[in-house]
Amino acid sequence: MSRDVSAALTRAHHDEWARVVAGLARRFGDLDLAEDAAAEAFAVAVERWPVDGVPPNPGGWLTTTATRRALDRLRREAKRTTKHEAAHMLVDDTPAEPTGPVVDDRLRLVFTCCHPALSTEARVALTLRLLGGLTVPEIAHAFLVPTTTMAQRITRAKAKIKAAHIPYRVPSQADVAERRDGVLAVLFLIFNEGYLASDGEHAVRADLAAEAIRLARLVRELLPDDGEVAGLLSLMLLTDARRSARVSRDGELVTLADQDRSAWDAAMVEEGIALLSERLAAVAAGDGPPGRYQLLAAVNAVHVSAPSAADTDWGQVVALYDRLVRIDPSPVVRLNRAVALAEVDGPQVALAEVDRLADALAGYHALHVTRAELLRRLGRGPEAREAYDRALALTANPAERAHLERRRGQVVSAHD
Template identity: 55%
Template sequence: MAARGGLTDGVEQAVAAAFREEWGRVVATLIRMTGDWDFAEECAQEAFARALERWPDAGVPRRPGAWLTTTARNHALNRIRRGATETEKLRELATMTGPQEPPGPGGVPDDRLRLIFTCCHPALPIEARVALTLRTLLGLTTGEIARAFLVAEPAMAQRLVRAKRKIRQAGIPYRVPAAHLLPERTASVLGVVYLLFNEGYAASEGADPVRVDLCAEAIRLARVLHGLMPGDPETAGLLALLLLQDSRRAARQDAAGDLVPLDEQDRERWDRRAIAEGVELLDGALRRGTPGPYQVQAAIAACHANARTAAETDWPQIAALYGRLEAMNPGPVVRLNRAVAVAMADGPRVGLALLDTIEGLDGYHLFPATRADLLRRLGRNEEAAAAYREALGQARTEPDRRFLTRRLHEL
């Protein structure tokens, strides 16, 4: 019995590993085959259920993904053959999705790539793109996605239903875009992954400022994309950025769950393996000679990661990189970060002057918090205290509020 239990445990682990690696591929194949997103997910779920039943006796297949895809496909075909009505429905949906042309020269014949480009079509609202990507490519349940974004499960279910209906009714094609549309659409895909990571790295609401689960899923998605588009430097740059940022996770909070500023973090707790991988990816991307916003942000993160101490941080280089980023991707948050870097490189007075030129950050608590910090460094404590109070009124997580309260008391 013990041996049997051990075998079952091993099988369960193998199925769990196959789920992480193969869910998106199996679902994507079934969507291409049937044109029905819900039906594809049902057939994929049935395949994994059968794996749990059969693998303990038959053993784990040498190629689990192929076994699961074949099982899901056969289940779909059996379901379709059972009734003319269902057959007509699936044929109609497949027609609306459109024929799937073979990839052109240099194309990537991977259904997951078609799937993520469909999930991230510009016609869908950004929140729907994120939810649909998590559901279909990574296999998160509706409840898990709802908890990730702090909404009720029925509301998230409706969001997913509306997104799938939009794809069907608008005839959004299930394919990788044509070459001339690829840069624009790839940016949308990468933007979804980046948004997901940012929500995990600095949660917008709730008791915990760091959502490890969201960070992990974003990195996992970025790895999938990099594997599917290894020649795209911005995809490599995004994965490098996420790894470099996430490498500091263990040092970002103390034992009480309070935020630890970058200059006070214990750098011995940074993940050196993630840093090494991120730097290697960044170097490879930059050698292609087409730097983009994610590569520049990864270069900024690498400057922090390579500094042995906070005092050794190359702030002039970081300020210059933020200047480059602002030219590529202008916006008030980028300007805010550049002002911080300039303040560190050239002094708080220069940074404050830049800060005073920024507009469009009303309600963003890091804006008055940054102003408060620069005023504090200039010895203008009364103005700093007022800015800290303003930031406190805008902060939405308990650790942020505790950090700002502590800074206010230190004045």
């Protein structure tokens, strides 16, 4: 197979998988049939394109081939009593009537995968499988579960969708915002797992982070006027821009303050800032207050805009977190605010804030990391070491463990 054909196949899978699956799912109302027919179409492409050449319209070719495969399967099953309704589709090419504000097949599929009736784990798995085109083993590897477990999770989710007729429940205008929040939460979860893996031998899963950004771009394309969609994409870009400086050559996590800023991806920073600036202009023009993801993107914009860590406008960061706390007073948001507060009012003030969160975040390793760093700055060595130990007990990421072990060792050498 030539490089050109191989590249065309890769590009087609990247660009067309979600479109093909979504179109088939809308027409036939069966996610299993849609997924299998799409996979068969790509398999045929692998066989035919090196011989016949890449078609002028790869997406159209794949859709036509997948539709034929789906129809072939339905014809084989048409004699079964339970398939009479499906067999009727063999001669029914009438486009589906729009039933709500979500009319694009791909966006419809996004909302289906992230339906609130499904567990978070199921939403993530279905999104990566049906929208991202990842294989079941790839998804299982990403989340460190056996392939059989992930396959069962996806199968159960699709069965629940079918039983509840979820594919036909297109969100109404009234609940699009609520359902959208679930979609964005799933994409952010996928991104965070890629940016700093919770477990496994790899500190960073660049493939997962990239997939989350790609899916966010898709949602942005389909909801171009949604501020929170733009905010999430901006947040992902500004965060992922720092990835190459995130882990040292020795495999240790490098904190923001110590990162080589010249290694950041300037193009991603520029795109993220541009998206955020567009949103801030819309807010100033009366497009409503910024939401959670827009405010988080703004915090990251402050960091990436500073020439050095010492030049960071921490007062602005605290002010942004103050706004965020008003709309999302979660313990994690308040913890992040305390980190910034330490740079404005000092570690003692920040530690008091962190200690108020101890019960709510007892099992959250970042709380103990933050306490350890603040105690270290206050010269309270034994307590800092204890906090580092607690953080290490709750951390499986190898790069983060290496960083925490080194920091703990420095406290020992400084105070023992």
